[in-house]
Amino acid sequence: MAGHSQFKNIMHRKGRADAVRSKLFSKLAREITVAAKMGMPDPDMNPRLRAAILAARAENMPKDNIERAIKKSQGGDAENYEEIRYEGYGPGGSAIIVEAMTDNRNRTASDVRSVFTKAGGNLAETGAVAFMFDRVGVVEFDAKAASDDAMLEAAIEAGANDVESDPEAGHTVYCDQSALNEVSKTLEAEFGEPRKSALVWKPQNAVAVDDETGEKLVKLMEALDGHDDVQNVYGNFELSDTLLAKMG
Structure with a gap:
């Protein structure tokens, strides 16, 4: 099980504090609005919207919130978000992909670069790790x-x-x-x-990392995932069973 799946499982086991859940709902609503705006507001006719609604339901997002996000896409006050992919390296050289949705490209790029740097990693050019x-x-x-x-x-x-x-x-x-x-x-x-x-x-291949590096990578993933503009984070590292048990 590679970094992304392991990280999501750790977050799920830890549970979500109200503040974190509120931020998550905001991200889910943003994806629903963008998906509905880009295609039909009907999930049966719009695969991306259907996927966004499934993700929201999986997190127990209230039905009213989902419907409100869809309606927002049809109004003139819906923000214009740009989808951007960032690629970089975490501690130990692990490859990381960050998917963001932002209304300010410069702000998000600066913030994501800062998170990588503080965690002992570095932001790379697009295409550096996607292969x-x-x-x-x-x-x-x-x-x-x-x-x-x-x-x-x-x-x-x-x-x-x-x-x-x-x-x-x-x-x-x-x-x-x-x-x-x-x-x-x-x-x-x-x-x-x-x-x-x-x-x-x-x-394509999960790279095993030692526990010290693994802890640093999880902290980096948490920091990236916690940013308002970041929708998804993926890594190609694999944590040990010992570290997973410790973090669970």
Whole structure:
């Protein structure tokens, strides 16, 4: 399990304080608004909006908040956000990708660079580390949704490429980015609504790091994830079971 997935699991186990949850809801609402503004306001006709709503529901975001974010996209007061990808290196040379949505490119770039520097890493040029990742679709279900064999069989039949199943993390189905919508809808018809359906950056190889470096990397990921303009953070490192247990 690579850095992004491990990091998300750590954050989930820690639970979310009210202030952190409020910031998360703000990010989720922003993605919903942008997705609805770029396409149709109907999730059945807009795969990106559907994915954004699934992500919001997975975090127990109130239905009113979701509907308000969609309505905002149809009004003239919706902010204009620019989507930017930053790439850099964390402590130990681990590759990190940051996806941001901002109304001020210069501010966000300066802030992200500062976070990398303070953590002992450095921001690099676009394209510096992206080649170490694959852009793929991912559909996630809780472990109770199906047995490992049933999920694997259904996913492959739906057109997926691979499935990772874990008693705690659940089922993670990977597919080509062009097949995400079809795979997601097919699996939803069989197992119910997934907790996630999105495009992600999947590391081609996970690099094991020592615990000292791992702690620094998690702090960097937390700092990046905590920034208002940052939507997603991905890393190609792998933490030890000892460190995961300590942080859990």
